[in-house]
Amino acid sequence: MDAQDLKETLRMQEILRVFQQLKDHRRFNRSYLLCDIAFLAVSAVMCGCDGWEDMGDWTHDAMKFLGPLMKRPRGRTPSADTFRRVFAHISPESFERCFLAWTAFPKTSGPTVATNNNNIPHIAIDGKTARRSFLHAWDKTPLHMVSAFATENQLLLGQLKVNGKENEITAIPRLLELLDLRQSTVTIDAIGCQKQIARKIVEGKGDYLLALKENQKALCQSVVNLLDDAILEDFKDLRHDYFEETTGDHGRIETRKTWVTGNLRWIKTAKQWPGLRQVVVVESTRETREKTTTERRYYIASHRTLDAKRTAGIIRSHWGIENRVHWILDVVFNEDQCPIRRENGPENFARLRRIVLNKLKTYVDPSGRKPSLRMKRKLCGWNFNYFLNVLTA
Numbered sequence: 018m019d020a021q022d023l024k025e026t027l028r029m030q031e032i033l034r035v036f037q038q039l040k041d042h043r044r045f046n047r048s049y050l051l052c053d054i055a056f057l058a059v060s061a062v063m064c065g066c067d068g069w070e071d072m073g074d075w076t077h078d079a080m081k082f083l084g085p086l087m088k089r090p091r092g093r094t095p096s097a098d099t100f101r102r103v104f105a106h107i108s109p110e111s112f113e114r115c116f117l118a119w120t121a122f123p124k125t126s127g128p129t130v131a132t133n134n135n136n137i138p139h140i141a142i143d144g145k146t147a148r149r150s151f152l153h154a155w156d157k158t159p160l161h162m163v164s165a166f167a168t169e170n171q172l173l174l175g176q177l178k179v180n181g182k183e184n185e186i187t188a189i190p191r192l193l194e195l196l197d198l199r200q201s202t203v204t205i206d207a208i209g210c211q212k213q214i215a216r217k218i219v220e221g222k223g224d225y226l227l228a229l230k231e232n233q234k235a236l237c238q239s240v241v242n243l244l245d246d247a248i249l250e251d252f253k254d255l256r257h258d259y260f261e262e263t264t265g266d267h268g269r270i271e272t273r274k275t276w277v278t279g280n281l282r283w284i285k286t287a288k289q290w291p292g293l294r295q296v297v298v299v300e301s302t303r304e305t306r307e308k309t310t311t312e313r314r315y316y317i318a319s320h321r322t323l324d325a326k327r328t329a330g331i332i333r334s335h336w337g338i339e340n341r342v343h344w345i346l347d348v349v350f351n352e353d354q355c356p357i358r359r360e361n362g363p364e365n366f367a368r369l370r371r372i373v374l375n376k377l378k379t380y381v382d383p384s385g386r387k388p389s390l391r392m393k394r395k396l397c398g399w400n401f402n403y404f405l406n407v408l409t410a
Contacts, residue, residue: 064398073097198223260325
């Protein structure tokens with residue numbers, strides 16, 4: 018083993034330590050360390066495996082390369098049933114802590130929370146359902162995960178399962194407790210516009226920008242009346258900030274106007290919301306050959322400084338989680354078609370995908386090539402050196 022190989026091996030040993038905090042419930046005569054199985058599973062998903070059978074077959078052929086990187090290599094390889102049983106019983110909470118540790122490794126590589134052009138970190142929170150993960154056809158309760166996404170770095174920072182009898186309102190506060198929110202702006206769609214969620218963000222020393230709809234009827238009506246009247250009167254005698262931008266693509270021209278004001282004296286329920294300092298309205302006008310439509314969306318925010326341009330940028334970048342995470346998980350990782358259904362298997366396999374997604378996004382090819390994420394997965398399976406470079410990115 019030459020110096021470069023030794024360096025890579027030592028680095029891999031550091032990565033394996035991320036999984037050593039997992040509690041192993043198997044018997045004392047187990048053949049593989051749990052951290053080794055977790056490492057093999059991450060490697061298999063990175064190289065294109067989308068299920069337990071794929072994982073068992075791939076590991077059988079790849080063990081001659083991966084053996085030197087494992088803590089306790091064995092001559093034979095784990096079967097698909099071994100992977101299935103192990104991940105069905107791994108604690109999702111413990112695996113989430115490993116996910117967070119993996120996201121932060123190595124700590125010298127830079128922040129794990131995105132920073133936009135104004136040095137304001139932005140974290141978007143949204144949920145996604147794995148469509149085929151329900152156990153019984155008659156109940157159809159598929160896995161639903163709430164994820165936190167750093168929009169500028171395009172990294173997933175954490176995720177939690179939404180229990181079948183709950184909804185995102187109960188999962189979001191638990192997810193926020195896992196994140197470092199200091200000096201960050203958290204955006205959530207209308208379901209997250211709740212007092213306890215706003216309080217959790219403020220207590221974490223962050224700011225929020227929450228979409229406002231009829232689920233908060235009294236607040237929504239007050240904000241709509243205030244801002245609609247203000248627009249009609251051109252915000253006369255009302256301190257505010259304004260920003261407008263126009264974009265065109267796919268035969269459509271869209272003009273977005275954003276107004277931000279901190280004048281809340283006509284909103285009676287404003288004092289009930291922790292940290293509420295601003296209300297926002299975005300008016301979008303879309304022009305196509307067939308028709309022109311106009312829509313207004315309303316938000317509440319805790320920022321101290323009126324900055325419509327920054328606010329408009331954050332609102333627009335929030336939806337990056339849809340096409341940079343959810344769409345990729347469905348198209349590149351086939352998450353919606355994955356038939357894993359039993360016990361903790363669907364949730365833990367979802368975390369494997371997200372660990373790999375972060376790694377694929379982090380790696381930049383030094384040759385200047387810019388392959389797609391799908392091609393990166395294929396290259397990992399075809400080229401062991403490329404795989405190592407992505408794994409240690």
